[in-house]
Structures are given as C-alpha cells and as structure tokens.
Amino acid sequence: MWAVLAAAGILSGSSQASAQQAQRSATSYAPVDIKESFAATMARMKAAKSDIEKKHASLLAERYDLGDRPAAGVTMSRGKPVQEGVRVKLPSGTTWERLASLSPADIREQNLFPKGFYPLPHPNQGEGGMLFPKFEIDEINKQEARDLTRFDLDFDLPNHLLPEFPAPIYLTTRPDLGDVTQGKLVTIANYYELFNGILNPKQIEGLRLLVTPFPQQQFNQTEDRRSEKASRGVACLDCHANGHTNSATHLVGDIRPQEFRHRIETPTLRGVNIQRLFGSQRALKSVEDFTEFEQRAAYFDGDPVIATKKGVNILERGSQVHAMAEFQELLDFPPAPKLDLFGKLDAAKATEAELRGQAIFFGKGQCSTCHTPPYYTDNLMHNLKVERFYKPVMINGRFASADGPIKTFPLRGIKDSPTYLHDGRLMTLDDTVEFFNLVLETKLTQDEKRDLVQFLRAL
Incomplete structure (x- = not known):
C-alpha cells in the first residue's frame, strides 16, 4: 500500500517509512504464557460471538446473493447440484457491461469495484x-x-x-x-x-x-x-x-x-x-x-x-x-468424459455452447495463457495486481491492499471445488468469469461469458 501511495506522490519517503512502521505489529510472536483462565477466555469469547457473526453476516449480505439456485442438469461428481449465476452484487446504478468499459483507474477513483471482488476476511479476522x-x-x-x-x-x-x-x-x-x-x-x-x-x-x-x-x-x-x-x-x-x-x-x-x-x-x-x-x-x-x-x-x-x-x-x-x-x-x-487425450473437448460429445466456450478460453478470454491443458495449469505464479482497481481499505479487520503473486490452480474438475480464488471470495464459476473479465480487461459479451462457464463445467 505505502509504496503505491509514495509512487503517486501521496506519501513522502519519511512519511512512507512512518506509515510502514505503523503497520507493523508489536511482535511476530503469539503469547505463550496465558494469564487469563480458560473459563474466563471461553466466557468472554462466547459473549462476543453473536456480535462478531452478525457483523460478518452483514458483510456477506452486502457483497453476495447467497441464495440456493442450482443450475438445471449440472451436478458435481456424486450428484450435488452446481450453483449458477453471478452472486457478487454490483454497485448501485452500474452494470457489468459499463464496469468492463471503464479503466482500472476510473473504477478505482469512482469506487466502483464490486465489494465481492475485494479480499474476503476470515469470519473473525482478528482471531x-x-x-x-x-x-x-x-x-x-x-x-x-x-x-x-x-x-x-x-x-x-x-x-x-x-x-x-x-x-x-x-x-x-x-x-x-x-x-x-x-x-x-x-x-x-x-x-x-x-x-x-x-x-x-x-x-x-x-x-x-x-x-x-x-x-x-x-x-x-x-x-x-x-x-x-x-x-x-x-x-x-x-x-x-x-x-x-x-x-x-x-x-x-x-x-x-x-x-x-x-x-x-x-x-x-x-x-x-x-x-x-x-x-x-x-x-x-x-x-x-x-x-x-x-x-x-x-x-x-x-x-x-x-x-x-x-x-x-x-x-x-x-x-x-x-x-x-x-x-x-x-x-x-x-x-471428464467430454475431454480427449489432450484435455480438449471431443467435438462429438460436446455441446455447441461448450465448444464456443472453449474457443473463448483459448482466444479472446486469455484464460489459457496461465491455464494450459491437459490439466489447465502452467505450474507458475502470477500477480493479477487487482489492487489497481481499488484504494486500500480495512474490511472487518482485514486490510485489503494487494494479494501479490498467486499460484495457478489446475482447472480440471473445477465445478466440484466451489468457492473460488485462493480466499474463496467468488461463490460460483459465473462470478469467477466476471472477475477475470474485469481484471484481465477482456471485454467479453454476456453470451461469451455464458459459453465460457459451460466450458469450465465440462473440464
């Protein structure tokens, strides 16, 4: 955060050093010699539980639609329905299309980055x-x-x-x-x-x-x-x-x-x-x-x-x-019965929507730049630099600044593994497509995004 502010001319070198020092904890070590009795600790934390959970539930409700809306005919390997639809809530008065038309700097300055795309805190980040x-x-x-x-x-x-x-x-x-x-x-x-x-x-x-x-x-x-x-x-x-x-x-x-x-x-x-x-x-x-x-x-x-x-x-x-x-x-x-030996769709088994989605994955969507077949990972790490879309902010005890480099997780069997991204901030594959469409600035149409989800479900 502080390097970004300094580069923007907001913090001087000395101010940057002071700000960095302020963001250090008093110690890297947890207390070993506990002075409070276990009974007192449990009573105190039980009393605080309701308020902590209400605050976190409020954050989730502000960010997401957590309703039960399964996709028709789409299940995980043992039959559990796969949830569909974009669950991240948009800022009032905007659309996904309008958002994708803006530059990261515009989204940042207008505070339009969807809250569900910010890092997701632990239910009790301090604990x-x-x-x-x-x-x-x-x-x-x-x-x-x-x-x-x-x-x-x-x-x-x-x-x-x-x-x-x-x-x-x-x-x-x-x-x-x-x-x-x-x-x-x-x-x-x-x-x-x-x-x-x-x-x-x-x-x-x-x-x-x-x-x-x-x-x-x-x-x-x-x-x-x-x-x-x-x-x-x-x-x-x-x-x-x-x-x-x-x-x-x-x-x-x-x-x-x-x-x-x-x-x-x-x-x-x-x-x-x-x-x-x-x-x-x-x-x-x-x-x-x-x-x-x-x-x-x-x-x-x-x-x-x-x-x-x-x-x-x-x-x-x-x-x-x-x-x-x-x-x-x-x-x-x-x-994955629809995939051939090379991890691509078998045209005789795939639907038209899945085939279109595959073309987007390997083309306009730029997904295959990192997620290469047959297992859909390049075994590398990449920094998406999502922080260019928002100003650093404290979210229920979690300081959202920069994620840094994250490894490329394999996409084989991805429909069996909700929620998505390393911290689970994305509830569905539809959310994930919207996230990367914005972050990678690929400007996919609604039809292209739907087809891409169909392809991901087939992996």
Missing part, C-alpha cells in the same frame, strides 16, 4: 484459525467422538455453495474402480477397511497419518484453544476431506501483522501429482515440503514457539512424510 463446516464437524464427531466445534465461531457460508460431502476419491493407480470411498468420509475409524487390498502398505501408512489427529492452534490440550474440551487436534483430511476440499477456512501463517493475513480456502488435493508448486503463495516445491510445512507451521499460525507448547507433530521426512506424500500423489481428478 483467525481453522474453521470447519458443520457437516464435517458432525461426521467426525459421529465416527471418532472428536468435536471440531469452536465455542467462539461458526462457519460462515451456506452448504449449497460448498463442495459435495463426502467427496469421491479417484486413484491414479486404479481408475477402473471409480470412486473408492463407498460414499463414506474417510477417517481413522474406517481408512483401513476401505483401502486394504487397494493400496500398498506404505500408502496405507501414509493415509493413516493423514487421518490421524494431531494438536493444532485452536484444537489442543492447553488453555489456549477454541474447543470446550481438551482436543486431540485435527487431521490433514479434516480440511482436505477425502483428499478433496470441504471449504474449511483458515488464515495463512506466513504474513504479519494479523490484518494482512489472507483467508485461505482449503484447496483440493486432487491432481497434486501433476503440480510443481504448493501453497497458494508459498511456492513450496514438492508435496513433501507442503506436508511437512503444514504440520510444523501452518497448524500453529506459523509460530514454532506456540507449536512447541501445544505439541507439534515432528514428522520424520524419510518415512512418514514420504508415505503421506505418496498417498496424496495418487489422488486423481474426477472423470
């Missing part, structure tokens, strides 16, 4: 932490008697906008089996019976570790937790449910101060075998790095001091991490 949808909480509690309920906060988005649950699992090694889950959420209670005879012993051990709960910042045995009872912790597949995603949310651990930390929507693990970068911004170079990083750092908001106190799970790289990574690399994308 942060892992937050799970109720369907995940209920099933884990049922199978393991392990409660992922937070006493201070509930999940913020309605179920119809989230991925299907439990999601299917497709294996690169056994495509003949299709979904291997038998319609169940894979947990420590059933992983062995589901996968014995399908995986090899090392892969089964990797899966065991992925469904084993370990202490985490909000779920642990200390007084500094957000579960009423002392908790065994969380498992990797509590967020990456069935190796996919349930849209559980968190804050990235590698940014300070707190108001600059990005909300992160859990990405799917499908297709990690073809990816070369891991983490939305961290650019970790292997799934082994990612797995170890999550346990050592992300579980504890990037604070190894707190991790030591709460019981960090130090994985052994040569056996445990390797086994966990090997299982993750077996997770395949869902079938």
Whole structure:
C-alpha cells in the first residue's frame, strides 16, 4: 500500500517509512504464557460471538446473493447440484457491461469495484484459525467422538455453495474402480477397511497419518484453544476431506501483522501429482515440503514457539512424510468424459455452447495463457495486481491492499471445488468469469461469458 501511495506522490519517503512502521505489529510472536483462565477466555469469547457473526453476516449480505439456485442438469461428481449465476452484487446504478468499459483507474477513483471482488476476511479476522463446516464437524464427531466445534465461531457460508460431502476419491493407480470411498468420509475409524487390498502398505501408512489427529492452534490440550474440551487436534483430511476440499477456512501463517493475513480456502488435493508448486503463495516445491510445512507451521499460525507448547507433530521426512506424500500423489481428478487425450473437448460429445466456450478460453478470454491443458495449469505464479482497481481499505479487520503473486490452480474438475480464488471470495464459476473479465480487461459479451462457464463445467 505505502509504496503505491509514495509512487503517486501521496506519501513522502519519511512519511512512507512512518506509515510502514505503523503497520507493523508489536511482535511476530503469539503469547505463550496465558494469564487469563480458560473459563474466563471461553466466557468472554462466547459473549462476543453473536456480535462478531452478525457483523460478518452483514458483510456477506452486502457483497453476495447467497441464495440456493442450482443450475438445471449440472451436478458435481456424486450428484450435488452446481450453483449458477453471478452472486457478487454490483454497485448501485452500474452494470457489468459499463464496469468492463471503464479503466482500472476510473473504477478505482469512482469506487466502483464490486465489494465481492475485494479480499474476503476470515469470519473473525482478528482471531483467525481453522474453521470447519458443520457437516464435517458432525461426521467426525459421529465416527471418532472428536468435536471440531469452536465455542467462539461458526462457519460462515451456506452448504449449497460448498463442495459435495463426502467427496469421491479417484486413484491414479486404479481408475477402473471409480470412486473408492463407498460414499463414506474417510477417517481413522474406517481408512483401513476401505483401502486394504487397494493400496500398498506404505500408502496405507501414509493415509493413516493423514487421518490421524494431531494438536493444532485452536484444537489442543492447553488453555489456549477454541474447543470446550481438551482436543486431540485435527487431521490433514479434516480440511482436505477425502483428499478433496470441504471449504474449511483458515488464515495463512506466513504474513504479519494479523490484518494482512489472507483467508485461505482449503484447496483440493486432487491432481497434486501433476503440480510443481504448493501453497497458494508459498511456492513450496514438492508435496513433501507442503506436508511437512503444514504440520510444523501452518497448524500453529506459523509460530514454532506456540507449536512447541501445544505439541507439534515432528514428522520424520524419510518415512512418514514420504508415505503421506505418496498417498496424496495418487489422488486423481474426477472423470471428464467430454475431454480427449489432450484435455480438449471431443467435438462429438460436446455441446455447441461448450465448444464456443472453449474457443473463448483459448482466444479472446486469455484464460489459457496461465491455464494450459491437459490439466489447465502452467505450474507458475502470477500477480493479477487487482489492487489497481481499488484504494486500500480495512474490511472487518482485514486490510485489503494487494494479494501479490498467486499460484495457478489446475482447472480440471473445477465445478466440484466451489468457492473460488485462493480466499474463496467468488461463490460460483459465473462470478469467477466476471472477475477475470474485469481484471484481465477482456471485454467479453454476456453470451461469451455464458459459453465460457459451460466450458469450465465440462473440464
């Protein structure tokens, strides 16, 4: 933010330095020696919960239409309806066409950037932490008697906008089996019976570790937790449910101060075998790095001091991490029957609208510049510089300035993975097309945007 203001002549060099200093937190470290009793902390946070959630719900209502409007005849892999329509609300008196005709500077100066395109804060940005949808909480509690309920906060988005649950699992090694889950959420209670005879012993051990709960910042045995009872912790597949995603949310651990930390929507693990970068911004170079990083750092908001106190799970790289990574690399994308061997549409199977959408994807829409077939990623990072459309602003404790470079996520199976963008700020594929039409300044027509959505659903 401050470099932008300085470049515009708004801040002098000395003022810029002062402003930057003002945006530093007092410390990078979380408090270790808690002075408030757990009972007092819980009572205080329970009392504040209603007002916090009302404020966040008001923000969501101002930004989005969160209604249940499924697209006719379009479902995810196991049959959950896909939601349709642009859900981001426009500023009063404007249209998407008018907005796309303006320059980024005009949109910025006239404050016309749609609020749903701004970074999305955590439901309680000042507190942060892992937050799970109720369907995940209920099933884990049922199978393991392990409660992922937070006493201070509930999940913020309605179920119809989230991925299907439990999601299917497709294996690169056994495509003949299709979904291997038998319609169940894979947990420590059933992983062995589901996968014995399908995986090899090392892969089964990797899966065991992925469904084993370990202490985490909000779920642990200390007084500094957000579960009423002392908790065994969380498992990797509590967020990456069935190796996919349930849209559980968190804050990235590698940014300070707190108001600059990005909300992160859990990405799917499908297709990690073809990816070369891991983490939305961290650019970790292997799934082994990612797995170890999550346990050592992300579980504890990037604070190894707190991790030591709460019981960090130090994985052994040569056996445990390797086994966990090997299982993750077996997770395949869902079938896409309309795609040929090269990841393009088979003209004999696709609709006219899908074929037109494909032409836009590889042409006017410029989507393929980053999302290259057959898996629709270039395995690079790109900075969209969305901040050129708006002035820095505080949004419910989240300082919206600049996102920075974000990795190119694969688009294969994208209809199974709402919500969209790294922080989940876009509810539907229609929203995503509108966002990129504006940010990339491609000026697609309404018909072109509709066709592009049809193509994305076919991937």
